[in-house]
Structures are given as structure tokens and as C-alpha cells.
Amino acid sequence: MQFKNTIFIAAMTAAAALSVPASAATLVSAMTPLNIRTGPGPQYGIVGAIPDRGQAVILGCIQGSLWCEVSYNGRRDWVYSQYLTASLSGRSMIVAEHLNDVAPAVRYRAPVDVVGRTAPPPAITGTLVVRPATAEPLVITPPPTVRNYVVSHPVAPVYLNGEVVEGAGLPDDVALAPVPDSDYDYAYVNNVPVLVEPSTRRVEYMYR
Numbered sequence: 001m002q003f004k005n006t007i008f009i010a011a012m013t014a015a016a017a018l019s020v021p022a023s024a025a026t027l028v029s030a031m032t033p034l035n036i037r038t039g040p041g042p043q044y045g046i047v048g049a050i051p052d053r054g055q056a057v058i059l060g061c062i063q064g065s066l067w068c069e070v071s072y073n074g075r076r077d078w079v080y081s082q083y084l085t086a087s088l089s090g091r092s093m094i095v096a097e098h099l100n101d102v103a104p105a106v107r108y109r110a111p112v113d114v115v116g117r118t119a120p121p122p123a124i125t126g127t128l129v130v131r132p133a134t135a136e137p138l139v140i141t142p143p144p145t146v147r148n149y150v151v152s153h154p155v156a157p158v159y160l161n162g163e164v165v166e167g168a169g170l171p172d173d174v175a176l177a178p179v180p181d182s183d184y185d186y187a188y189v190n191n192v193p194v195l196v197e198p199s200t201r202r203v204e205y206m207y208r
Helices: 002-019 144-152
Strands: 026-030 034-037 046-050 055-062 067-072 075-080 084-088 091-094 124-127 159-161 185-189 192-197 202-206
Touching (some): 046 067, 046 075, 055 084, 144 192
Parallel strands (some): 124 159
Antiparallel strands (some): 026 084, 034 046, 055 067, 067 075, 084 091, 185 192, 192 202
């Protein structure tokens, strides 16, 4: 009888082990439409965006950095954790402020097709002013004429630490270009065309 009980307990233990993943995946939510990039930094290309309140699975974050790898729509790419929230112990918190609790440390491994390239990365000249966590979403609809002008008159891009999102602020030394017959200026920040409110230097709209 004891032998049968031992077999039964072993079988139940094995079944339980198969039904529980080795590590529980942590879901994170975007606080604002958030760019997804091919690597951990503003110099990497944009391959998509997580929509406002959209969810992804966080895989890990680079130690000493706010860039994290996530799984979204079947891809593994990188996002800026300042605009991600996670629910831990029943509390919603900004991922960037609790990196060690939310995700393990990982390293960035460049894809084979980019290893060995000699072109230097663009210089990062400053830091974006973080959009407040309590900021209300911006809702403006620029006319097509504004988009046409901004897209057809590109200016030299500036690269700033962080991620460009609507509601973030630009440092004073970032040059803004005027949009004719418009209340907005524009710039190309981290290679993204953005409309900027000149007096506050706040990003009001992004052209993806």
C-alpha cells in the first residue's frame, strides 16, 4: 500500500510540475502609446508601438538602464520602462521604479545582420523631460497640411535619453522649426517627427 501511495504522490507531483511554468510571466501595461524599438535605446529603429493601456509580457531589463525587452504580438523587442506599469501585490507601479521586482536582468544581443557594422551610433545630446504619470492624454488632430509640411521638410534629428511620447518635454537647447500658419513648431526627436507647443516645449503630437 505504501508503495502505491508513493507512486501516486510522485505522479501528482510530476503533473503539477508540468502545469506550472518555470517562471510566471509578468504583464505590463503602457501608460501612453509607446514606441517599440529593435534595441535598447533611442538610436534604434521603431518597429511598432504598444497602444495606450495595451499589454505586453516583460522579459527582462538591462542592469543600470531603463530599457526592457518585452514580448508583444509575437515579437521580442525593446521599450522604455518609464511608461510601463505592472501590478505587484495588488498595487500598480511604474516599472522603472521597481525594475528588480518586476523583471530579471538581461543583456542586449545584437542580431547577426548588424554585428560588425562600423557606422557609429548617433550622439545623444540630452534627456527628455518625462511625461508625468498623472498627465491626461493629449487629444489634438492637426490638419493634413501640417503633416505634409513636417514630413516633407525634415530637419536634422536630435537624440535624447528616454523615449519620445506625447506629453514629454524637450530640453531648452533643442532647436524647434516653425510650421507656417500654425501655432505649433516641430522637431525630429529620436528620429520621430513631433509637433511641439513652443511656450511649454511639450510634445503635442507624434507622426508615426
